Amino acid sequence: MPGLLDILKCRYPVIQGPIGAINSPELIAAISNAGGYGMLALGFIRDIDEVKRLITETKKLTDKPFGANIMIINPLNEQILPILAESGIRAVTTSVGFPGRIYPLLHELGMKGLHVLLSVKHAISAVEAGADGIVAAGSEAGGLRSTGSESSTMILVPLVCDSVKVPVVAAGGIADSRGYRAAFALGAQGVQIGTRFLAASECPVHDRWKELIVNCEDGGTSLLPVDNMMMRAILTPELRAKIESPDFDIKKEFQLKNASQAWNNGDFSLVPAGAGQVSALIHDVKSVAEIINQMVS
Ligand SMILES: Cc1cc2nc3c(=O)[nH]c(=O)nc-3n(C[C@H](O)[C@H](O)[C@H](O)COP(=O)(O)O)c2cc1C
Incomplete structure (x- = not known):
């Protein structure tokens, strides 16, 4: 079973969490250049040329690996994934929706994927559907959540680690070395960071x-x-x-x-x-x- 760094092929298991439709080649490249795994946020994208432009611009700024987040509900995924594969992207995250249809295509293209989820039940079904890893996002995380009750990172990550055999990434509540080390103590092989990178100098938000x-x-x-x-x-x-x-x-x-x-x-x-x-x-x-x-x- 490949470990997280075998999948991401970057130096540190620190993944950039997608933030809506915010895409900045400068931020993605800064994260990859610093040893993490920068990510395009393609969940809401409806323009294939823009996908190509973002990849080209990011590649001008880094020769290190970076990936992309795709949302299962995006109708353009079947066009987007081959572009990512051709450009050399080897690992993506998938979120929002059941990943059953996307993983066969992803694997056919020689890529691996980590599915982002908020519950143990969905972790088990994502792995059955072919996910190569899981990003488990606890209720303290920023971003969209379900309306049901959910576990915090401290609970969700060990529960997911106990339930699946693929690498698990902890998301939610991590901003410094204490949170990073805690994620490993909970059984995760890496972290996904949203809010801390929003407040990075390279982040283009207001x-x-x-x-x-x-x-x-x-x-x-x-x-x-x-x-x-x-x-x-x-x-x-x-x-x-x-x-x-x-x-x-x-x-x-x-x-x-x-x-x-x-x-x-x-x-x-x-x-x-x-x-x-x-x-x-x-x-x-x-x-x-x-x-x-x-x-x-
Ligand atoms: C404002 C905001 C928007 C987000 N939008 C998305 C999104 O579009 N898709 C997604 O998969 N995750 C989204 N996330 C979740 C992040 O990618 C990441 O998993 C989360 O922020 C990690 O928790 P943290 O904020 O405590 O670091 C968003 C997070 C924030 C703060």
Whole structure:
């Protein structure tokens, strides 16, 4: 059974978590150049030329391995995967949906995949469907979640490790060397990082988003309804006031289709600033190299 680093072929088992449709060749390359595994976020992409452009631009900035996240629900996956394979990408992550159809194609193309999930039940079925590894994302993580009750990283990772024989990656709540080492103690072979890389100097998101992460305190995030799902986001004083107002219908207010506009412009009245609980442990914006070096030290 290949280990995680045999699959990723990078120096450190530190994977960049996809953040919506945010794609930055500079950030991906910085993560790969620092020894981690930079990732294109292709979950929402509907433009094949843009996929090719992102790969070309990233390759100009790094000769190290990088990968891509694809969402099972993207109708273009059957066109995207051969492009990734031709460009030399050997490992991807898959998320949002049952991976049964995608893994035979992925393997035919000579690629391996890790499926991202939030429960033991889905870990077992993903491995049965062919997943070469699992990214287990605990409830403290930033990003979209289900509306059901879910386990935190501390519980989910060992449960998944006990249930499957493939490499497991821990996601959710990891920002420094303590979290990194804890992930290994729980049985994971690596980590996937979302929020800490959002507050990296190379990350192209609006400065206001980074400031919210850096200033977030203990208990400063909450799961909020967005479309039919939940999303962990930073509770600003304005957001708290809105939520407490009897006239505010939170289920109607925040829609995923507005996320890019909100996040690119730092207009968090449209969609709140997504981030994990680990924001409370992040006190500065610093370079990817500093983050990764400190994490693995
Ligand atoms: C604002 C935000 C958006 C995210 N969007 C996605 C996404 O589109 N697809 C996905 O698979 N994961 C998404 N994630 C999850 C991350 O890739 C990663 O697994 C998670 O952030 C790890 O937890 P952490 O935030 O505690 O580091 C998102 C996370 C954040 C913070």
